[in-house]
Amino acid sequence: MEMLNIEHLTKLFPLKKKLFSRDQQYVHAVDDISFKIEKGKILGLVGESGCGKTTTAKLLVRLLKPTSGKIYIGGEDIAGLKEENLKKFRKNIQMIFQDPYESLNPRLTIHSTIAEPLIAQGLYNLEKIHDALEVVGLKPPEGFLYRYPHELSGGQRQRVAIARALVIDPIFVVADEPTSMLDVSIRAGVLNLMLALRKSFDLTVLFVTHDLAVARYMCDDIAVMHNGKIVETGNAEEVIRNPKHSYTKALLSAVPIPDPRAKRERIRIRGKVV
Amino acid sequence: MKKIENKKASQIRQIWALVRKSTFIKLGVSIMILFGIMAVFSPIWIHINPEVYDPIIGADPNVHGSVGPSLQHPLGTDDIGKDLFSQLLRGSQVAFMLGMMVSVFSTIIGAAIGLIAGYYGKIWDTLLMRLADIILTLPRLPLLIVISGIFGTQSNWIILLILSLTFWPIISRVIRAQTLSLRERPFIESARVSGVGNTRIIVKHLAPNVLPIAFYYLTVTVTGAILVEAGLSFLGFGDPSNMSWGMMLQWCFVKGYVFKAPYWMIPPGLCISLLAFSFYLIGVGLEEMVNPRLKKR
Ligand SMILES: Nc1ncnc2c1ncn2[C@@H]1O[C@H](COP(=O)(O)OP(=O)(O)O)[C@@H](O)[C@H]1O
Numbered sequence: 300m301e302m303l304n305i306e307h308l309t310k311l312f313p314l315k316k317k318l319f320s321r322d323q324q325y326v327h328a329v330d331d332i333s334f335k336i337e338k339g340k341i342l343g344l345v346g347e348s349g350c351g352k353t354t355t356a357k358l359l360v361r362l363l364k365p366t367s368g369k370i371y372i373g374g375e376d377i378a379g380l381k382e383e384n385l386k387k388f389r390k391n392i393q394m395i396f397q398d399p400y401e402s403l404n405p406r407l408t409i410h411s412t413i414a415e416p417l418i419a420q421g422l423y424n425l426e427k428i429h430d431a432l433e434v435v436g437l438k439p440p441e442g443f444l445y446r447y448p449h450e451l452s453g454g455q456r457q458r459v460a461i462a463r464a465l466v467i468d469p470i471f472v473v474a475d476e477p478t479s480m481l482d483v484s485i486r487a488g489v490l491n492l493m494l495a496l497r498k499s500f501d502l503t504v505l506f507v508t509h510d511l512a513v514a515r516y517m518c519d520d521i522a523v524m525h526n527g528k529i530v531e532t533g534n535a536e537e538v539i540r541n542p543k544h545s546y547t548k549a550l551l552s553a554v555p556i557p558d559p560r561a562k563r564e565r566i567r568i569r570g571k572v573v
Numbered sequence: 574m575k576k577i578e579n580k581k582a583s584q585i586r587q588i589w590a591l592v593r594k595s596t597f598i599k600l601g602v603s604i605m606i607l608f609g610i611m612a613v614f615s616p617i618w619i620h621i622n623p624e625v626y627d628p629i630i631g632a633d634p635n636v637h638g639s640v641g642p643s644l645q646h647p648l649g650t651d652d653i654g655k656d657l658f659s660q661l662l663r664g665s666q667v668a669f670m671l672g673m674m675v676s677v678f679s680t681i682i683g684a685a686i687g688l689i690a691g692y693y694g695k696i697w698d699t700l701l702m703r704l705a706d707i708i709l710t711l712p713r714l715p716l717l718i719v720i721s722g723i724f725g726t727q728s729n730w731i732i733l734l735i736l737s738l739t740f741w742p743i744i745s746r747v748i749r750a751q752t753l754s755l756r757e758r759p760f761i762e763s764a765r766v767s768g769v770g771n772t773r774i775i776v777k778h779l780a781p782n783v784l785p786i787a788f789y790y791l792t793v794t795v796t797g798a799i800l801v802e803a804g805l806s807f808l809g810f811g812d813p814s815n816m817s818w819g820m821m822l823q824w825c826f827v828k829g830y831v832f833k834a835p836y837w838m839i840p841p842g843l844c845i846s847l848l849a850f851s852f853y854l855i856g857v858g859l860e861e862m863v864n865p866r867l868k869k870r
């Protein structure tokens with residue numbers, strides 16, 4: 300059964316009118332896209348910068364209101380819901396933002412930040428916050444609870460953001476390029492954490508990335524986005540091995556995707572030389 | 574719970590450490606404390622000999638015409654034998670009270686309105702900012718005359734009311750602009766995804782982040798309020814049942830002693846400038862402190 304079902308989702312942003320021009324022009328940030336995510340799967344939304352990935356992510360968590368289209372989550376269409384009616388659904392769907400230096404309020408302690416969704420749902424419980432910190436590898440939790448974001452590294456901040464997203468046990472998580480702002484050296488740690496959590500929390504995930512190698516590592520399926528449209532969807536391995544659409548081919552040729560086995564060999568050879 | 578309190582205490586200690594490092598703030602606060610002492614000393618000084626030293630009803634019967642500083646009258650007297658030092662002390666009290674109250678009121682009103690206009694936008698923004706524009710275009714002096722006319726008297730309370738009502742629009746404009754840019758920041762978006770409601774977003778996420786600027790404008794407003802009060806008093810629109818530095822200047826001017834009695838003219842002028850300057854210094858220091866980007870990196 301699909302957890303998430305997107306039908307003909309469209310988002311237009313009005314452009315500034317030109318002087319004396321009569322008709323309003325629009326940016327077609329998301330242009331009639333449809334896809335499904337099965338329960339417990341990770342769908343990678345891949346495409347180059349500016350193709351509409353973040354807009355899609357924000358539509359799904361209803362930070363933005365769709366111009367048209369449907370967003371079915373567990374069978375319920377949330378595309379047209381007003382802010383007042385969204386509260387119940389906010390418990391089930393969370394987002395991890397791209398830049399952990401921007402997504403945490405600098406004036407709130409880690410404790411207050413992670414407490415937010417719990418307080419909003421009337422479920423505050425210090426133990427849950429402890430657990431969430433432990434689960435994302437910030438141990439011991441007491442050492443982090445009353446610190447401020449600026450006292451943490453980028454990787455630790457993103458872990459806090461993940462803890463906040465998971466503390467109320469959501470069923471669906473949108474992650475918008477969660478490692479693109481992090482040092483290369485700590486990316487793998489955060490990615491592996493997300494894979495582990497996805498298993499233990501039985502999460503359904505939309506994983507946004509511009510990096511095909513990351514998508515291959517993280518995702519079950521891939522949807523390739525180009526100019527606001529989805530041009531190709533399929534099993535991650537299939538799409539990368541055997542791309543059908545010319546845009547996907549172009550993307551792949553621009554960034555060679557290292558085969559994990561080939562990589563190991565290269566390392567071994569270097570080892571011999573040294 | 575205990576941990577949270579400890580953290581709050583250490584936060585205050587951190588702020589205090591920062592304050593101590595800022596030369597601007599240290600200088601500003603020192604000057605302010607000086608005037609604070611003057612304000613506190615005012616009733617003590619009057620108590621020595623109320624009949625002579627009371628700044629409103631007292632006068633020295635042995636003095637004829639304005640005389641210069643002496644042991645009995647450290648700053649001399651005015652033309653009818655009133656003690657100028659006593660007037661200066663009372664002026665410090667009035668300037669402090671008025672300046673502080675005006676700035677606190679107008680900052681609270683201005684911050685609340687700026688936050689609401691900036692966060693909710695649309696019709697709220699239009700209505701509130703039009704109101705701010707209208708008030709900004711109203712000239713204070715005629716307004717004061719009209720309102721005094723309505724109440725039938727001039728008192729410091731009316732001055733307080735008018736200054737508060739005319740100062741908030743400046744602050745609300747600044748806070749609104751700040752709110753507009755904060756509203757788009759990812760940490761506000763992530764709060765919304767967390768299910769945080771509008772009121773809590775304003776109170777918990779926006780307000781603390783505009784607080785430093787609000788605080789900065791609070792100090793600027795004190796400076797403005799002190800100067801405007803002095804100006805109003807000088808023009809004869811002060812509270813006749815009280816005494817202020819502006820009124821001292823006014824009397825000195827009206828009685829024709831501007832060039833004859835520097836001991837009458839200079840101290841209140843100096844006090845006005847110094848107290849206003851001290852708040853300005855604190856404002857500059859605060860701005861530097863709460864805007865770490867100005868300092869670090
Ligand atoms: N709030 C907005 N107003 C107007 N245009 C926007 C807005 N947000 C995004 N866009 C435009 O929509 C397009 C897609 O942006 P985005 O979803 O951020 O792309 P991506 O995340 O894939 O880099 C871009 O052309 C961008 O300029």
Ligand SMILES: [Mg+2]
Binds near residue numbers: 349352353
């Ligand atoms: Mg993006």
